Structure formats: C-alpha cells, structure tokens
Amino acid sequence: EKYYIFGEHKMGGTLGNKAVVGVHCYSSKDLYNWTDEGIALKMQSDPNSEIVLGTILERPKVIYNPKTKKYVMWMHLEFRKGPTAKSTDIADILKEKPDYSTARAGLAVADKITGPYKYIGSLRPNAGKYPLNCAEELKAYKAELEKDPNWKSKKLKKDEYKKAMIKGFAFLRDFDKGQMSRDMTLFVDDDSKAYLGCASEDNSTFHIHELNSDYTGFSGKFVRVFPGGYHEAPAFFKKGGKYYMFSSHCTGWAPNPGRSAVASSIWGPWKELANPFVGADSETSFHSQSTYVLPVPGKPGQFIYMGDRWTPKNAIDGRYIWLPIRFEGEQPVIEWLDEWGIEN
Numbered sequence: 001e002k003y004y005i006f007g008e009h010k011m012g013g014t015l016g017n018k019a020v021v022g023v024h025c026y027s028s029k030d031l032y033n034w035t036d037e038g039i040a041l042k043m044q045s046d047p048n049s050e051i052v053l054g055t056i057l058e059r060p061k062v063i064y065n066p067k068t069k070k071y072v073m074w075m076h077l078e079f080r081k082g083p084t085a086k087s088t089d090i091a092d093i094l095k096e097k098p099d100y101s102t103a104r105a106g107l108a109v110a111d112k113i114t115g116p117y118k119y120i121g122s123l124r125p126n127a128g129k130y131p132l133n134c135a136e137e138l139k140a141y142k143a144e145l146e147k148d149p150n151w152k153s154k155k156l157k158k159d160e161y162k163k164a165m166i167k168g169f170a171f172l173r174d175f176d177k178g179q180m181s182r183d184m185t186l187f188v189d190d191d192s193k194a195y196l197g198c199a200s201e202d203n204s205t206f207h208i209h210e211l212n213s214d215y216t217g218f219s220g221k222f223v224r225v226f227p228g229g230y231h232e233a234p235a236f237f238k239k240g241g242k243y244y245m246f247s248s249h250c251t252g253w254a255p256n257p258g259r260s261a262v263a264s265s266i267w268g269p270w271k272e273l274a275n276p277f278v279g280a281d282s283e284t285s286f287h288s289q290s291t292y293v294l295p296v297p298g299k300p301g302q303f304i305y306m307g308d309r310w311t312p313k314n315a316i317d318g319r320y321i322w323l324p325i326r327f328e329g330e331q332p333v334i335e336w337l338d339e340w341g342i343e344n
C-alpha cells in the first residue's frame with residue numbers, strides 16, 4: 001500500500017500565503033518516509049487563468065472516483081483582485097492585498113494520482129437551491145427581507161448581523177449566484193457517496209454538499225450546519241457508524257481551541273462536542289488547526305489527527321502535527337505526545 005499527501009507548495013516570507021507554484025504531492029509506504037512526487041497541479045502564467053500565479057489556493061484534497069477512474073481534486077480558491085491582478089511579476093504578487101471575497105470551490109482532474117491535474121474550473125455550490133434542512137424557514141425569511149428592495153446592501157448593526165446570519169441572511173444574499181465555499185474538506189462514505197464540507201455564509205455557517213456520482217459537481221443535496229457557529233478547518237471521519245467532524249473557531253491564521261461534533265447521518269443533526277485537545281496548550285489545539293483525519297492503516301476504529309501549524313510571516317515554515325485520537329465515550333480526545341508510533 002502507498003499513501004499520498006497533497007498540500008499547498010509554500011514559499012518563504014508572506015509570498016507563501018499565495019500560490020505561485022501549485023499543489024505538491026508526496027508518497028509514502030509507511031507514513032514515516034516520504035518521496036517527493038513533484039507538483040500535481042501547476043499554477044498558470046496566463047493572467048486570464050483562474051489559477052494564475054498569486055491566486056490564493058488553499059486546502060487541496062484529492063479523492064478517487066472508481067466509476068470514471070479519475071482522481072478528483074477540489075480546492076479553495078480566491079481570485080486576485082485590484083490594479084495588479086493581471087501581473088505575473090512576483091513583486092506585484094507579493095504586494096497584493098489578500099482578498100477572500102471570491103470564496104469558490106476549484107476543481108481539477110487527473111488520470112494518475114500524482115498528476116498532472118487538469119484544471120477544470122470553479123464554482124459556488126448549489127446556486128438557486130435550498131438545503132435539505134430549514135428550507136421553509138429560509139423561504140419565509142426571504143419573503144420578509146424582499147419587502148425592502150435594497151435588502152442585500154442593507155447595513156446591519158452588530159447584534160442584528162449575528163441574528164441575521166443565524167437566520168440565513170448571507171445564504172439568501174448568495175442564493176442566485178451560489179453559496180460561498182472557503183475552508184473545505186472532502187469525505188467519501190462507505191457507499192461511495194462523496195461530500196464537500198465548507199465554511200460558507202461569510203464563514204458563519206458550515207455547509208455539507210453531496211457531490212455528483214463523478215465527484216466533479218454537486219447533486220443538489222446539501223445542509224446548513226451550525227448556523228452562526230463560525231466553523232473553519234473541517235475534517236470528517238466515520239467511526240462505528242457515526243460521523244465525526246473536527247473544526248476550529250474563526251481567528252484568521254492564529255490558532256484557537258479545537259472543536260468536535262458528531263452525527264448519526266452526514267445530514268445531521270450535528271451535535272457539537274467539546275474541544276478534543278486536552279492539557280497544556282489545548283486552547284491553541286497545540287498550536288495547530290485541523291486539516292485531516294487519517295484512519296490508521298490496518299487498525300479499524302483508530303485515527304490520526306493531522307493539523308497545520310501556520311506561520312504566515314514565513315509560510316514555508318508551516319509544519320504539521322500528527323497525533324493519535326482516543327475516545328472517551330463519543331468524545332474524541334487528543335493529548336500531546338512528544339513521541340509516538342503508528343504501530344503501538
């Protein structure tokens with residue numbers, strides 16, 4: 001067996017917070033020793049490409065579709081904006097202010113796991129569609145909002161804003177053009193159905209979207225989860241028939257306490273559990289943010305937490321931590337360990 005890991009190719013300094021090289025791939029037979037498989041998806045030098053150098057490309061994930069025999073990569077994209085947006089000069093890219101208003105899910109496909117991946121395009125999921133849950137409430141709220149023809153540009157006061165987000169203001173604002181998709185993850189269930197989970201609605205509310213059978217688009221089925229809960233950095237796993245989600249709070253690049261949740265169906269209802277991290281530095285998730293949960297090879301029911309340690313001032317120095325997950329009842333628990341082994 002072989003394992004593959006995909007990640008943003010980082011550069012030194014703040015340039016590394018933007019993608020100037022692409023998505024890097026490594027492989028391993030034992031999860032300890034890694035082989036560099038090179039750049040799986042390359043950033044493009046055509047200034048009109050959606051993945052021109054300097055685009056923000058975050059959290060790429062790859063899944064295999066047995067029906068089409070293709071490897072499918074989804075990623076979070078933020079297009080370049082401003083007067084230098086068409087320049088491929090590194091000095092311009094470096095100076096450009098990061099802009100997170102695009103919030104699109106990008107798609108690339110390959111015949112081989114290591115690539116080359118062909119960039120297909122990007123989209124905002126499920127334009128013009130209501131979720132499986134809370135659709136009636138949203139429709140009623142839409143009717144109420146539409147009494148004011150300028151409702152989309154209405155300035156909301158802080159307390160009003162919070163209530164409006166919970167009720168789905170940003171959802172309805174983006175209804176026609178599609179839902180925002182920022183921090184994202186992919187999850188393939190035992191029945192081969194795949195899902196994209198993402199921070200949506202100005203990050204206030206999490207969405208879980210079912211992919212179509214090719215994994216290259218959306219089936220139209222989705223749910224809103226934790227309205228107004230501000231979950232970022234999602235990672236799903238399944239244990240004993242239950243679905244678990246790790247996530248973080250929303251504090252930019254700075255680490256915060258981890259979050260966990262459980263559900264009997266991917267569609268919820270999702271129940272928020274406690275911070276899975278325990279002991280010293282649990283309030284910073286041991287200086288990390290969830291990125292993936294890896295089922296332990298050959299040990300059903302055992303999982304590894306994978307977290308990113310962002311260092312936005314010198315992005316290339318961002319590292320991973322991997323720690324085993326244990327359970328106390330339904331609560332996943334992660335303790336700091338200076339050293340541990342997958343075989344134990």
Ligand code: DGJ
Pocket residue numbers: 058059183232233251252253289
């Ligand atoms: C938090 C997210 O989890 C990261 O992936 C990244 O988008 C930063 N925000 C940017 O500030």
